[in-house]
Structures are given as structure tokens and as C-alpha cells.
Amino acid sequence: MGCLAAGGLSGPDKKTFIAKQQVQVICREQRQPGCFCSLFYCCTMKQHPAMLIEWRGSGEIRENNSRRGMVHVWWSNIVSYIPDWPVFVQAGATLLIPVVLYFTHRWFRSVVTNGGGSSEKLTAATEESDSLLTGDYDADLDSIKQAIGSNDDLHFREYRVAELGIRAALIYIDGMQEDQLIDTQVMQVLMGKGDFVPEVELESSLPPADRLAAYFRQRILPVVEMEEVQGTQCLHEMVLTGYTALLVEGMPSAILVGKPRGKTRSITEPTSEALLRGPRLGFTEALSENTSMLRRQGRTELMEIKKYTVGNTLKRDLAVVYMKSIVNPDLLQEVEKRVAKIDLDFIAESGYVEQLIEDDILSPFQQAQNTERPDRVINALMAGRVALLLDGTPFALIVPVTFSMLLQSPEDYYERWMAGSLLRLLRFFAAFMSLMIPSLYISFISFHPGLIPTELAITIIETRERVPFPSLIEILVLEVSIEILREAGVRLPKPIGSAMGIVGGLIIGEAAVQAGIVSPFLVIVVSVTAIASFSIPMYSAGITLRMLRFVGMFFAAALGILGTILFFLLICSHLTKLKSFGVPYITPVSPIRLHDWKDLFVRAPLTLMKLRPEMMKTERKRRKA
């Protein structure tokens, strides 16, 4: 560039310039790096300014020079744009960062997903050969006693069936049998003589052993719930879980006559998902009650419930619930496949199931929705999702889950659509706030004071004068104490919990300001954040955002608003990549499905929502007749 400018100087009108000025002009040009041509001009000018003017005056020499110089100009221009070696080193180092991150991540993922070892299920080893009952009364009884007789709460009640003249035994666990039922329907019937009227032709000849069980079932015992068991191991398990087994002489199987009585609690309002409007019905710990609750939601032949047994040592029932001709068969197949793969000695809660069947174990976001509300489950089923209910927990799982579900509440649909949409928008806004406000605070306070309105900036400076910490430490102090407070509040009994909330929230906040540890403005920031995070309807989604908030704070502390934006983009790109059972996590947004936007930020009137969600690819698309 310098050469061209210098060359331009030789025009006839510029010739009148005095030499000194030209030297100055060209010396300034010289600062362009690597431009040899201008350097040449410059040297000449400095030494013989007068000569140069003369030399320029003669056109021929100038033309010659410029032709020869063309290559120089072209080459030196290119050279001037090639950076020095430190730039290349820096570029290489910068390139190394994503590469290293990628490989670290891949390694870490492989470690986590494989669980550190091979995950082949040892099905053959664990399933012992299940020996069958022989039909020899004494031998069977002995073998049972040997296997499980060491339990002191196991009772054997041996007696004679009066009319048939054969021996029988009731085997049960103390406290789990239904006394009333056993006494009246089993013992009385078998031992009593008065009301037991055997049919004449059968009295003399006892049916053969293989038909004995059927005979008992059909003719003798007036009990509804009855099951025949032939394997010994199965029998042991059933007895120990509380069934009452009837062993009869000469019968190569046992009859389970009484279901376990175990106490269940009454149905209460779901505590984690309380609503003002909507059914006050929550799941309980008993699977049968939960499935019956779902059945009672409405009469349909579409709902199907399939049961699986999970847990290797302690076995539990897991019910997969879906709507037969609505759910996408591929999805159902995938769910069943993953459920079958579950391999752990004990599944304590549906959270175990969630973690064992999820797509990405390294994602901070949940990939199954947990809920205590039957109405929520039934709505999800009608949208073509699949529900998983585990025995022993009131929390059902809904898969697949999308991000918008976490911020929706059943109330959005129960209230009229305008109010519902407003509340939903409010929740999206609150979620954003609870995630980003602390990061924005840090970036504004520590990096971009120009972005704060002047009057506010003055107030903040004045209040922060006495605070000895940078904003990151300051906000960490308060955020961590709020989190501790919240954690402590969960543990404490209710009356103390609320008292401690007041003590913690008001007194500690006020005192921290007085002591000059934090600024009053920060107290507002932290409380707004906390309140915003309370408005998220899903507890587990709330925890995720709480956790990510801290990550965001560190990003902001390192790079200011740039870091905050970077953090947000990172979350966005992760969410875009994430899938839950093959359904993209933020699907109505990306990949874009405009039909589903009716039920995303706003909740369209019910009359407009004629189709099921497009993202679920349901079999039956229309919701209206």
C-alpha cells in the first residue's frame, strides 16, 4: 500500500510539494510492515530528497522503475499480510484446545457409560435352574423349610383337609397374611364339616395329582385371587413377599391363596406438584393402586399396561403404560428394549430407572420427566408418550421428554388459554432469569460498568465501596448460603423450616449487608434469582438450572458478558444435540415444527389443537373425531 501511495505522489500537481513534507509523508507510510518498496523510496528520500524530485521529474526512469517494481509490489503486498511466527504458534495452541477437549470428553464418556467394566448381562449365571415341586408332601415341605425356614417370621400351619383326608399346610409370613380371608375362605372351607358339601362322585375318588390343583381351584376354594406355582424358587420368593401358600399332599404345585396385606398409605395430594386447579390426586407407593388410578381416568380399550421385573437380587415390578394405537411402535420398542437391558441388583426408585435408560448420562438435563400426578401421565399418554411406573415409588416416569415440558404445568390447560399462556410465558422468563441473572450481574459489575444506567451505577458504586470482595466471591457467598438454606429447609420439619427460612433469608441477608460482606443490590439479585427458580414447575429441572447457574457465574467471572453469551450458546448447542428416546430435546424449536408451536410458549385454544404433537409421530394423528 505504501508504495502505491508513494508512487501517486509523483503526479505533476504534487511536484510542487517541498521535499521535507514528502519525506514526512513517506516515512509515515513506512510503518506498513514488510513493504520493501516504500522502504526503498524512503531511504532515497532521506538521503537525497532534492535528487529524488529531479529523478521523478523524468518520466522514462519512473516508468521503468514501476514496471520492474510491479512484481515487487505484488510480492511484498502478500508478504505484508503473512503474520509472524508467534501468531502461528497461538493459532496452533488455540486449535489444540477443542481437540483436547474432544478427546477428553470422549474418554470420559466411555468411562462413565461403560461403568468401568464390561456390561454383559450374566443371565445364565444368575438364573438358577428352578427345581419343581415334586408332589411328595413331606419332601416338599422339608425342602421349603430348608430353604427359607431360617426366617423366624415364617409360619407353617399344618392341618388335615377333613373331608378328603389329606394333609395340607399353609405357609405365610407373620403379619402379612390376610387373617380374615384365610380363616373364613380357606381354613373353614377345608377343615369345616358342616357347610362343606362335597359332591358324591368325587368323595370316593380323589382326582389324580395333576388335576388336584385345578380341582381345588374350581370346586373347593371360594377365593378370587388365586395362583398356582410350581417352581420352588418362585414359591420361596412369593411366600417371602407375603403371599400365603397352600401346600396340599399329593399336589405337585402350591396354591397362593392370599395376597400380601402390607400397609399402604392413603391417596394424598401430590406434594411436589401442587396445583390450585386440577385433580387432587397423587400416585402412591403401590403399583397396583397407581395403575388402577390410571385406569380410572377414563374408559378406554386403548390403554395397555405391560409389566416387567427389574432388579436382580431384589425384584420389583415395573409397568410400561401406553396408548395402543396412538403410541409410535418404534418408540415403544425402544423403551421395552432399554427396560429389558436394566441390570442392577436393586432398583430403589424410579430415578434409578431414569438414569439407567437415559440417552446421555453426561447431560445436565433430565431425559425423563418424573411426576406424581396421574392427570399429567394420562395427558402424556394421549400425546403418544410412554409412562413407566415402578412399584414402591409414587413417581412415574414419562418418556420421551422435551425441554418445553419441563416448564409446562397441567394448569396451563385447565385454565383458559390466555391466562394459561401468560403463566407459561412467565415461567419461561423466570427460568431464563434464574439461570442468567447472577452471570449478568457479575459481567455488569466487573466488566461492563457502561451497561448499567447511570443513576444505578452510582448507587452500586456507593454501596459496594465497603465490600472487600470481587463480585464473583460476593455472589458465591450469598448464592451458596441460599442453596444451603434451601437444602436445610427440605430436611427440617415444617414449622422449624419456615422459621429458619425467615432467619436465613432476612436476618443473614440483612446482617451480611450490614457487615459489608455483600452489597444490598446483590441481595435483591440473589433473592430474585431464588424466587424465579421456585416458579419452575418441575423440581428436577429446577435443580439442573441451579447447578448450571454456578457454571454460568464462573464463565461470567472469566470473560464477562462474552463469557455469559458463550455459556448460553454452549447450553443451546448441547440442547440441540440432546435427544430423549430419539426425539430431539428442544424439538418444536429445533428441528422446527411449526404445528407444535401452538403448545410451546403460548397455549393455543383447545379448539385449535386438533392434532397430536407432530414430534411424537403418533399413529393416530387427529384428536378430534
Place this chain on the structure above:
Amino acid sequence: MRNHRMLMLLLVVGLMVTQTGCWSSKEIEDLSMYIGLALDDGKPTPTEQKLDKQGQGYPKRNLITATVQIVPVKTGSNNQHEKGAGKGDGFLNESETGDSLLQVMRQYSLRRERAVIGHHLKVIIISTELIQKQSIDKLMDFVLRDNDIRPSCITLLSRGMARDTLVAGHSGEIPAFKLQAMPRGHFRTGKIMRGVNLTRLDSLIGSKQSFILQEVATSGGEAEFSGAGIIKGDTGKYIGSLDQTDVQSIAWIRGDIQGGVIKSYDWHDEPMTYEVEGMKSKIIPRLEGDQLSFQVKIESEGRMIENWDVEEDPSKAEFLKRAEKVFEDTLLQMLEHLLVKLQSKHKVDVSGFGKQLSVDHPQYWKKVKDRWDEVFSQTPVTFDVKFTITDYGSSKK
């Protein structure tokens, strides 16, 4: 073993991240902001002179004295004894003399423990004394270049010393905020111009045409808008002032009156007042051959809001018609007075005639652009004013 190596690598990466710390972070409490900037002719203040005597100073020419208004003042210690101007009012005025505005700004760091930042600069006041010597584009060069300073910052001129306008008034508020907020009164009276922010100032300077800036007068710490100063386009220097009425007249020509009054005296020499409800104006350039002339059409609707003449009945149509005529004459007088001032005294166009000409006759404008002020001084301008009194308020008296 491989896992341990990876762990070490992770550790190293993690440590490196922490080593970066908070990149370029500047905690807000370690900063203070200058919200007002006053530029005066370069005469070192007494404090500065004393300081210079003790120290060595640095090589400079005393061309400008820049005074910045810094907020907030550190209130950590108990400041019982107040010293220096402005201290104890929540702000601090600091003056420094030199010839480069940025260098002067950085010199403040020699005196203050907290760095000053320019993001929140609200108002720039230039004394007319300074701008007679230095052209406005030199003075504003740094301000327009600087990335920190926001374009919303407004520019004012001051009759006296510019730094006097930054001294606290009786109300106890911060002067820079007050000066920034004052142009908002534009909707009450045409005597206040719309605030000229930096974006607009940049275009005004760039157009090389003359323009006016609001002037502030101060007395005893009380600042008042008192007309406008004319900046000549080609030199960028101050050439004279217009009074409040002239500023209002310019607003009438430009059609920039949002609210205001016209007061005149009726045939019994009693005051009566017209409240402007709405107005429209149109400048029509006429070009016949090489003869240029302007016609300005002004139409306005308003209300008879005050009438001291008890003998007249405002509900009568003929009275209102007569009153309209009186008000029209008053405005015409104001406009003629302005025109004489512009064309004969200052020989500049600051009321938007040139702009309208450039829209209607761009070819002709190109020819006269460079000497427009002279051309304008020779151009006849006629006014055509039409007032309509729509009502006389709630009282018939």
C-alpha cells in the same frame, strides 16, 4: 496408568483455566464516572498552578482547560470539613489544563485513586470563549472518536466559564444530570432546542453548514437556557448568539414547536396569550432563473388561554378573529427580527432553509453549497402565518 495420565492432563488444563483469572475485569467500585465535561479556554486553575510549582509538570501547551464532574465521591471516611467546589454534594469537579483531551483525562489518574470512565458522560459544555479560538471539530475530535462515550451525550455552549455550569445549584442535585434533563422541556416551550447529541453533532460538523447549539447562562450556581450560539460551518467557530425569542422563531420556521405560548398586547394594550396546540410549517424554495426566494407557510391551531382585557368577550367570533390577527402579527415581527439578525448581522443560515433547498433543487444546491451562508443573506424570504383559535378554555369571562 493411562487414566492417571489423563487425570494429570485434566488437572493441568484446569489449573491453566484458573490462572487466567478474571480477564480484563474492572470491578465497578474501583471506578468512578465522569458525567459532565466542561471545556474552557486554557488557563490553569490556582490548584493546578500550585501543583505545577511543586512538581515538574509535563510538556504541553495550555490550550484547553477540561473540567470533569466525577461521581460518586468516596464516602468512606467522615468528611466533616468540606473543601473544594462541589465536595459534599455527591460529586466532584476536577480541572486540568493541556492540549490533548485524552491526555488531560489520563492526568486525572495522578490525582484520583479511582480511574474515571466515560461511558456515562451525559453532557459536554463548551465555553464560547474557547470555541471562538478553536474550531468545534478539533475540540470534539476525541469525544466523537472514543468508543466509551455514548452518542446520547448532549452538547451545550456556555456564555461564561463552562465549569461554572457544573457547580451545584440550590436544589442540591447533580448539575450534569440537570443539564441533561433540561432539553426535555422542549415540549413546553420552543425556547428550548431539542438536545443535540453526539450523533447529530457529528453530522452537523460533517455537513460544513452553520448550526446553532443551546447556550447556558449561569448565575449563582443556577443554570438557565438562554438562547443559542451560532457555529459557522466553514470555520467551525463561534460567531455570535441568538436570544431566547430567536431560538423560538427558528423552531417556528422549522415546524418544531410542540408547545408554547405567544403573548401579545391587544388594542387596549392589555396582555393576552395564545397557547399553541399544534402547528405545521413549510419552507418553499422558489427558483426563477437564478433568482432564489423562500416562502415560509406557518399554520397553527391554539387556544386563547389568558386574556387581561376585561372589556372584551372571548365568546364572540369577531374578537377571536381580531385576536388571531394580533397573534399572527406578533409572530411575524419575531420572525422578521430573526431574519434581519441572521441575514444582516451574522450572515448565516441556521434555520433549515438550506436543507429544504437541497431537497427541492439539488442541482442548484450543489452550485451554492460552499457559499450558502452568503447566498442566503441575499435571498428574500416571505412569511405567511395563519393562526386559528379553536377555543377559549373553560371560562367565558
